[in-house]
Amino acid sequence: MARVLLVEPFHGGSHGAWAEGLVAHSRHDVVAVSHPGAFWRWRMRGAALTLALAAGEAIREHGPPDVVLVSGMVDLARWLGFTRRFLGDPAVVLYLHENQLAYPLSPNQKADDEFPLGNWMSMAAADQVWCNSSFQLDGLLGALPVLLERAPDQPHTGFLPAVADRCHVVPVGVDLVDVPVRAGEVRTPEVPLVLWNQRWDHDKNPSAVFNALGSLADEGVAFSVAVVGQNERVDPREFSAARERLGDRVVQFGFVEREGYVDLLGRADVVVSAAHHEFFGIAVVEAMAAGCVPVLPDSQSYPGLVGGWADVALYPEGGLTDRLREVLLDLSTWRAGAVGLDGSIRRFDWRTVVSEYDERLERLATAGPSRSAH
Numbered sequence: 001m002a003r004v005l006l007v008e009p010f011h012g013g014s015h016g017a018w019a020e021g022l023v024a025h026s027r028h029d030v031v032a033v034s035h036p037g038a039f040w041r042w043r044m045r046g047a048a049l050t051l052a053l054a055a056g057e058a059i060r061e062h063g064p065p066d067v068v069l070v071s072g073m074v075d076l077a078r079w080l081g082f083t084r085r086f087l088g089d090p091a092v093v094l095y096l097h098e099n100q101l102a103y104p105l106s107p108n109q110k111a112d113d114e115f116p117l118g119n120w121m122s123m124a125a126a127d128q129v130w131c132n133s134s135f136q137l138d139g140l141l142g143a144l145p146v147l148l149e150r151a152p153d154q155p156h157t158g159f160l161p162a163v164a165d166r167c168h169v170v171p172v173g174v175d176l177v178d179v180p181v182r183a184g185e186v187r188t189p190e191v192p193l194v195l196w197n198q199r200w201d202h203d204k205n206p207s208a209v210f211n212a213l214g215s216l217a218d219e220g221v222a223f224s225v226a227v228v229g230q231n232e233r234v235d236p237r238e239f240s241a242a243r244e245r246l247g248d249r250v251v252q253f254g255f256v257e258r259e260g261y262v263d264l265l266g267r268a269d270v271v272v273s274a275a276h277h278e279f280f281g282i283a284v285v286e287a288m289a290a291g292c293v294p295v296l297p298d299s300q301s302y303p304g305l306v307g308g309w310a311d312v313a314l315y316p317e318g319g320l321t322d323r324l325r326e327v328l329l330d331l332s333t334w335r336a337g338a339v340g341l342d343g344s345i346r347r348f349d350w351r352t353v354v355s356e357y358d359e360r361l362e363r364l365a366t367a368g369p370s371r372s373a374h
Contacts, residue, residue, distance in 0.1 A: 016037055021350045044075065066090055096131045134169050135279065195270065214245050228261060270294075297315065298316055312337040
């Protein structure tokens with residue numbers, strides 16, 4: 001059994017769930033140090049120093065690690081500099097839930113190379129880099145040459161092939177133990193329940209979903225809707241406007257605790273997304289595992305999630321309203337087309353995925369100087 005130090009600078013949302021899931025399910029001795037899931041820009045700029053202090057305290061209490069697993073919202077090279085006197089020489093893995101080279105800018109954010117270069121330097125400092133999806137990894141490796149070629153001199157492009165060789169896809173584990181399984185024939189309701197369960201932010205493109213639902217409501221299509229997910233915005237005006245427009249159709253609005261959320265998963269008939277960017281998609285995985293018919297873009301990470309069910313699950317660009325109308329008006333047919341997807345998507349259950357984590361961590365702990373090649 002290996003001793004693993006897990007460093008999570010942003011312990012909230014999917015990051016926090018990932019860290020907690022690995023601690024709970026791994027056969028290894030995983031000790032986590034973290035900061036709260038807030039102020040992500042400050043985490044990327046400043047967490048290296050304070051997390052080095054936390055790591056030192058953890059090592060004094062639990063002993064030196066065989067492997068360090070660091071989540072990507074921290075400058076890994078700086079963190080390694082701050083820990084050099086007490087860390088020893090463990091294998092170091094960078095886990096990228098997302099990256100700043102491919103993340104869409106918010107309306108208040110200007111294009112800047114600071115954080116993309118921070119991601120690159122962290123990748124260069126790691127023995128291995130794990131990305132949560134092939135979609136993210138392919139996009140990242142495609143974007144890096146453009147970033148690195150902007151250097152005025154001493155470009156880093158020559159380092160890229162070796163770093164790329166150290167990159168792997170290791171999916172996020174999702175806690176599905178309490179997510180209900182719909183067994184046998186499922187009754188088709190007269191008023192289907194549509195679920196939107198993503199983070200309330202610009203990259204999830206909520207306005208497109210609300211516009212589609214509003215248009216279908218104007219047409220008289222029968223449905224109800226639950227709008228859940230985490231919201232840190234002071235004025236989510238498109239959400240407030242949608243709630244007013246959809247009126248009595250809204251059966252849940254705002255964040256709901258786990259028990260209520262799992263109940264919603266079991267009652268929902270359709271899960272919908274219009275995300276501009278999705279590196280993995282934990283919320284959609286949860287809903288599909290519960291048997292919801294997916295209405296998802298045919299881009300981002302979604303094709304990799306749904307595999308052979310693409311014709312049923314994915315709609316082309318500009319096709320959200322039409323696909324959602326088709327599904328709501330003939331739910332039983334679309335549900336029949338999605339048979340088996342709920343079982344397939346459970347391959348991301350922590351109880352399954354953790355074996356890959358544990359095997360990789362074991363190899364790194366025992367590999368010695370050749371560890372980066374594994």
